[in-house]
Amino acid sequence: MSSELVTKYFREDRLPHIWCPGCGHGIATRAVMEAIDRLGWDKNNTCIVSGIGCSSRAPGYLDFNTLHTTHGRALAFATGIKLAKPHLHVIVLTGDGDTSAIGGNHLIHAARRNIDITTVVFNNNTYGMTGGQYSPTTPFHDKGTTAPYGNIDQPFDICNLAQAAGATYVARSTVFHPKQLSQMVEKALQKKGFSLVEAISSCPTYYGRKNKKGTAVDMMNFLKYRAVSQSKFDALSPEEQAEHVVTGEFMNRTAPEYTESYQKIIDLVQGREESK
Amino acid sequence: METETKLMQGNEACVAGALHAGMRFFAGYPITPSTEIAELSALHLPKFGGKFIQMEDELASMAAAIGASIAGEKTMTATSGPGFSLKQENLGYAAMAEIPCVIVNVQRCGPSTGLPTSPAQGDVMQARWGTHGDHPMIVLTPSSVSETFSLTVQAFNLAEQYMTPVILLMDEVVGHMREKVNIKELSQLPQINRRRFEGQADDYYAYRPDQSLTPALMPFGEGYRYHITGLYHDETGFPTNSTDNARAQLKRLHQKLELGDNLAMYEEVEMEKEVDLMILSYGSTYRSARKAARKARKEGKSVGEFRVISLWPSPELAIREAAKKAKAVLVVEMNEGQYVQEVERIVKSKSEIHFLGNGAGELINPEEVYEKILEVLTCQANS
Ligand SMILES: Cc1ncc(C[n+]2csc(CCOP(=O)(O)OP(=O)(O)O)c2C)c(N)n1
Ligand code: SF4
Numbered sequence: 001m002s003s004e005l006v007t008k009y010f011r012e013d014r015l016p017h018i019w020c021p022g023c024g025h026g027i028a029t030r031a032v033m034e035a036i037d038r039l040g041w042d043k044n045n046t047c048i049v050s051g052i053g054c055s056s057r058a059p060g061y062l063d064f065n066t067l068h069t070t071h072g073r074a075l076a077f078a079t080g081i082k083l084a085k086p087h088l089h090v091i092v093l094t095g096d097g098d099t100s101a102i103g104g105n106h107l108i109h110a111a112r113r114n115i116d117i118t119t120v121v122f123n124n125n126t127y128g129m130t131g132g133q134y135s136p137t138t139p140f141h142d143k144g145t146t147a148p149y150g151n152i153d154q155p156f157d158i159c160n161l162a163q164a165a166g167a168t169y170v171a172r173s174t175v176f177h178p179k180q181l182s183q184m185v186e187k188a189l190q191k192k193g194f195s196l197v198e199a200i201s202s203c204p205t206y207y208g209r210k211n212k213k214g215t216a217v218d219m220m221n222f223l224k225y226r227a228v229s230q231s232k233f234d235a236l237s238p239e240e241q242a243e244h245v246v247t248g249e250f251m252n253r254t255a256p257e258y259t260e261s262y263q264k265i266i267d268l269v270q271g272r273e274e275s276k
Numbered sequence: 277m278e279t280e281t282k283l284m285q286g287n288e289a290c291v292a293g294a295l296h297a298g299m300r301f302f303a304g305y306p307i308t309p310s311t312e313i314a315e316l317s318a319l320h321l322p323k324f325g326g327k328f329i330q331m332e333d334e335l336a337s338m339a340a341a342i343g344a345s346i347a348g349e350k351t352m353t354a355t356s357g358p359g360f361s362l363k364q365e366n367l368g369y370a371a372m373a374e375i376p377c378v379i380v381n382v383q384r385c386g387p388s389t390g391l392p393t394s395p396a397q398g399d400v401m402q403a404r405w406g407t408h409g410d411h412p413m414i415v416l417t418p419s420s421v422s423e424t425f426s427l428t429v430q431a432f433n434l435a436e437q438y439m440t441p442v443i444l445l446m447d448e449v450v451g452h453m454r455e456k457v458n459i460k461e462l463s464q465l466p467q468i469n470r471r472r473f474e475g476q477a478d479d480y481y482a483y484r485p486d487q488s489l490t491p492a493l494m495p496f497g498e499g500y501r502y503h504i505t506g507l508y509h510d511e512t513g514f515p516t517n518s519t520d521n522a523r524a525q526l527k528r529l530h531q532k533l534e535l536g537d538n539l540a541m542y543e544e545v546e547m548e549k550e551v552d553l554m555i556l557s558y559g560s561t562y563r564s565a566r567k568a569a570r571k572a573r574k575e576g577k578s579v580g581e582f583r584v585i586s587l588w589p590s591p592e593l594a595i596r597e598a599a600k601k602a603k604a605v606l607v608v609e610m611n612e613g614q615y616v617q618e619v620e621r622i623v624k625s626k627s628e629i630h631f632l633g634n635g636a637g638e639l640i641n642p643e644e645v646y647e648k649i650l651e652v653l654t655c656q657a658n659s
Contacts, residue, residue: 014514067504070365076339079331080341080347084343084348085348087497106336266322266327268322
């Protein structure tokens with residue numbers, strides 16, 4: 001299955017990729033390709049857009065219309081593509097820093113507009129590409145190169161943020177659960193509206209080392225331990241909750257989609273012009 | 277029946293020109309004195325099947341405009357000083373990734389939020405050097421409402437022809453002034469569309485340039501799958517760290533504009549002979565300079581006029597040749613001295629250069645220019 005996927009969707013001449021051994025980003029990328037494969041989407045009508053970061057290098061390896069933009073701005077570029085040509089499928093692959101720090105404003109507004117773009121956030125709780133600084137999702141007290149004494153920022157819950165801003169599909173899984181992750185991405189891709197899937201990923205090279213999380217395998221096992229359902233999470237004490245993260249589907253609703261609403265304006269205005 | 281002439285505001289003429297050039301996408305964020313451009317785009321674009329979007333800020337507007345251009349539309353965004361500063365990173369992206377797009381900056385008085393709605397021409401150097409790196413830039417500056425229409429069309433045409441962002445650098449006076457324009461004549465202006473690759477998708481290299489050194493980027497969604505990045509890349513579009521490749525790419529970015537014979541835009545009046553003084557100006561300031569020069573000439577003084585239309589790339593050859601015919605050059609601009617530095621660089625002290633400027637949000641009126649002319653000429657007579 002995996003080698004077939006590689007032949008079908010990866011630009012083999014672009015491999016090997018730049019990701020470190022044990023990095024979770026490859027698994028997340030594969031989960032997205034599996035979802036596209038199950039949907040049988042035409043590669044010519046699919047655009048994959050990213051910002052800057054290790055995660056954002058993913059589109060370069062994928063055989064679609066791919067766009068590697070500036071740090072944090074992927075959703076704004078993607079909005080232009082989608083609104084200009086609504087028949088194109090537009091997917092954004094991004095990191096936690098890319099999308100929730102420098103790109104936080106674009107995230108909430110893309111969700112608010114409910115434009116039909118699927119965002120997959122590879123959340124490794126750190127800035128991998130620049131060497132392990134703390135990010136808006138670094139857990140309280142965890143370390144980063146710019147938080148040598150422990151992080152005192154309160155972390156964002158990206159799924160909560162997207163939901164509150166108006167996204168129509170929001171879900172979270174981890175790279176330890178690639179099947180669930182891929183199924184969530186598939187649902188997100190099918191959703192008419194703004195959808196976001198958070199893929200908890202791992203960066204053994206920086207986040208893992210800084211926070212003494214052990215080997216890449218240890219980190220994967222930690223993801224397994226960390227992920228719990230909402231009901232299990234609710235039963236935990238606040239101290240225990242800090243160790244865990246809820247996975248599952250948080251939002252699945254329908255709402256007017258932006259490019260469709262705009263098309264209605266065009267139809268209305270052009271109809272009026274004709275009847276003049 | 278199409279009426280011949282229309283009373284139009286500069287910002288309105290910009291939108292009319294853009295629509296004539298084929299604009300089908302506008303992304304912006306409101307800021308005075310450019311806001312009418314967004315408002316009129318929102319009103320008119322849907323009539324043409326085009327799209328308008330008010331983004332969350334100027335960074336996003338620039339990004340969305342680039343995205344829509346990648347999807348094949350002719351796109352524009354408009355702003356004023358503070359917003360122009362925010363657009364810079366993605367403006368550089370458009371230059372690097374060779375994405376056509378028109379960026380309008382209706383200048384107002386700065387620095388920072390400055391004097392909102394007061395006129396200035398303080399973004400001349402920002403237009404040229406605002407973003408990081410060494411790429412060239414095309415910057416056009418209109419002096420009248422009618423010319424705002426025609427230069428907007430030209431901005432779109434150059435963007436498509438050279439696959440590059442083009443800045444239309446207006447000022448508040450031109451943006452808000454109302455003048456008669458000859459619509460019939462302006463609607464004869466030609467439209468240029470970006471080159472298309474005609475071969476098989478397998479033979480396609482997005483960043484393989486033709487003789488004009490310009491690549492033919494095919495819109496996303498038309499069967500040519502490739503990669504676009506702001507990193508240095510080879511002709512496939514994929515990043516490479518090779519400094520040899522970077523050198524060649526940067527050189528090509530410069531050379532493709534150096535090949536442009538319609539890039540040097542300027543206008544000369546009374547410069548066919550030697551003059552005692554040549555006034556060089558641009559944008560709305562030229563209108564005051566022109567009035568002062570005419571008054572001086574009527575009094576028998578030898579004064580020529582040089583109006584720069586393409587600020588960047590500068591009409592170097594023309595400025596140098598014209599300056600040779602002038603005993604002195606007077607640069608007048610609504611700032612504390614920006615383009616005068618470019619003129620000094622070009623003329624290389626072969627001519628005496630004088631400067632009259634004001635960056636504090638006030639128009640330079642014809643009387644001030646006239647007095648400066650007298651001052652320079654008296655100096656000359658006494659030396
Ligand atoms: C404007 C700007 N600021 C900073 C950077 C440097 N930078 C590159 S990637 C990155 C963080 C990436 O982190 P994340 O999005 O979490 O992705 P990861 O590398 O962890 O996958 C930063 C700060 C940049 N490229 N551009
Ligand atoms: S630095 Fe971290 S996030 Fe980046 S490739 Fe290596 S493991 Fe992955």
